[in-house]
Amino acid sequence: MTQADDLADxxxxxxxxxxxxDITAQILAEDRHLTLCEALRxxxxxxxxxxxxxxxxxxxxDLxxxxxxxxxxxxxxxxxxTAPVN
Structure with a gap:
């Protein structure tokens, strides 16, 4: 692979x-039937x-x-x- 191919990949x-x-965030915010366990999954x-x-x-x-x-x-x-606010 060339450098251009690597960048494109x-x-x-x-x-x-x-x-x-983006889809995960939308589902977390808008799916009314979503449980907490499902959200974490x-x-x-x-x-x-x-x-x-x-x-x-x-x-x-994670960061x-x-x-x-x-x-x-x-x-x-x-x-x-309960996490400290930075």
Whole structure:
């Protein structure tokens, strides 16, 4: 593969990950029948997908994406976070 091919492949994988994260966020926020357990499983499924698209980079998902999805879950289910506010 050339450098251009590598860049194109990475861009394709980034688009796929954005789509997965955006759809997950939308489901978490809007599906009225979603349970808390299902919501947490969706977050883990998105993390698994991120790991398949970018092996060894789940830590980036945990730092960047997981907090966004968890905030949606906290708001959706009226859970008060005990985490310190930065």
């Amino acid at each position: 990475e861009e394709r994988r980034l688009r796929q990950l954005r789509l997965v994260v 969706l977050i883990e499924a998105a993390r698994t997908t991120a790991g398949r698209l970018f092996p060894g980079r789940q830590d980036t998902f 960047v994406v997981r907090p966004r999805l968890e905030r949606i879950v906290l708001e959706r289910f009226g859970i008060v976070s």
